[in-house]
Amino acid sequence: MTSMSAWIWSESFWLPPNVTWADLEHPPPGEDFPRAGHILTALPLAIGVLAVRVIFERLVAKPCAHILQIQAGASRRAQPNALLERVFTSTTSPDSRRVEGLSKQLDWDTRKVQRWFRLRRNQDKPATLTKFCESMWRLTFYLGIFIYAIRYLWVSPWMWDTRQCWYNYPFQTLSPGQYNYYMAELAFYWSLMLSQFTDIKRKDFLIMLIHHLATITLITFSYANNMLRAGTLVMCVHDASDILLEAAKLANYAKYQRLCDGLFVLFSIIFFITRLVIYPFWVVYSVFVESWVIIGPYQSWWLLNGLLLVLQVLHVFWFYLIARIAIKALFKGKVSKDDRSDIESSSEEETDTSSRNKSHLSPSTEPSNGHVPTGGGTHEH
Incomplete structure (x- = not known):
């Protein structure tokens, strides 16, 4: 165990030359x-965050939803059927x-079988009230x-001169603001990962689980090797656009479509500014170029810069998806739905099935909605 710990926390890997733990x-x-x-503090904090979330959703979010006339709604349940349930465990949308x-x-009409699978899928999807909360x-x-x-960052010298992130590195003292910010972010992402196992599972469960693990790993390692100044800049840049995305989703759930479209377009603009301008030309430039000049590269330096560059590639891909939806909102007046969890429409599927039958085409999987990049596309640190 000691040798494993020494290998994981190798000084020659994580720290610049001639620096030891x-x-x-x-x-x-x-x-x-x-x-x-210090990182262990985030685990009990994550439990506290989960408790605060439960209280918040019951005492604040649900009353707001009722004011906006968002009801829980009870989706129709599929009748119990052992054979179809066994098939459903292997494929939720049979060909x-x-x-x-x-x-x-079963001596059933094919439409009845299709309807059973549609109802069964909807049973596992959260109601609008749940998503709103x-x-x-x-x-x-x-x-x-x-x-x-x-x-906190407004009065920090490295926000205005990013070279301050690397002077005297890694012997930079920990400020209360840095500690609080890191622990809050780390506890929040631990709570998101833990809540995935208690919330209703969605299509992107595995993707989001990997995302949360990667985020927690990056925050942990950047804290452990005292790269906090650059880390706070990265986290702040990423949090900026998430506010507008969640606000747009709230407007969508409340059926304020124009407000939803406007917020989503504004989110797209802020996403572009923060993720495709500020992040690469300010943060990544500092980590890659300024740190090279001031402290020089070392082994974990290559890893961290590689991860930041991979993240930038993802930003470009996500912005492509976001731009498509924003353009549709501008010209067609409606943001596409988030296909992670929306309840399927019975009338839409039946109409679609009917039209395919009339065209002598065999039924296939249901048409998917346009996808709004949600959790997995906006939280990486």
């Missing part, structure tokens, strides 16, 4: 350096050949943490 254990009197043990086979086995909680957190970050 022991050097960071003795900060100047009255000051402190980040310690790996036409499988449907025809099940139709013969989740989005309102995330909006509240993002707005609060962003305001805190701006107030």
Whole structure:
């Protein structure tokens, strides 16, 4: 176990040449350096965040939803059927050949089999009220943490001169603002990961699980090797656009379509400015170029810069998806739905099935809605 820990926390990998972990254990009197043990504080904080979320959703979000006339709604349940339930565990949308086979086995019409699978899929999808409460909680957190970050960073010298991120690195003392910001972000992402196992599972469960793990890993390592100044800039840049995305989703759930479209277009603009302008030409430039000049590259330096560049590639891809939806909102007047969890429309599927039958085309999988990049596209740090 000791050799494994030594390998994971290898000084030659994580720290610049001629710097050891022991050097960071003795900060100047009255000051402190980040310690790996501090990270454990985020775990009980994450439980506290989950508790606050439950209280917030019940006492704040749900009353707001009722004011906006957003009801929980009870989706129709599929009648119990052991055979279809076994098939559903392997495929939630069977193809036409499988449907025809099940139709013969059960002596049901194919439309009835298709309807059963549609109802069964909808049983596992959250109601609009649930999604509204989740989005309102995330909006509240993002707005609060962003305001805190701006107030803290506004008086920090490295926000205005990013070279300050690297002077005297890694012997940079830990400020209360940095500690609070990091622990809040880390606890929040731990809470998101833990809540995935208790919330209703969605299509992107695995993607979001990997995303949360990667985010937690990056925050943890940047804290452990005292790259906090650059880390706070990265997190702040990413939180800025998330506020507008959650606000747009709230407007969509409340059926204020024009407000939703306007917020989404504004989100697209802020996303472009923060992720495709500020992030690469300000933050990544500092981590890649200025740190090279001031402290020089070392092993983990290559890893961290590689991850930041991969993230930039994802930003370009996400913006492409976002721009398509924003353009549709501008010219067609409606933002496409988020296909992670929207309840399927019975009339739409039946109409679509009918039109395919009239065209002598075999039924296939249901047409998917335009996808709004949600959680997985806007939280990476």
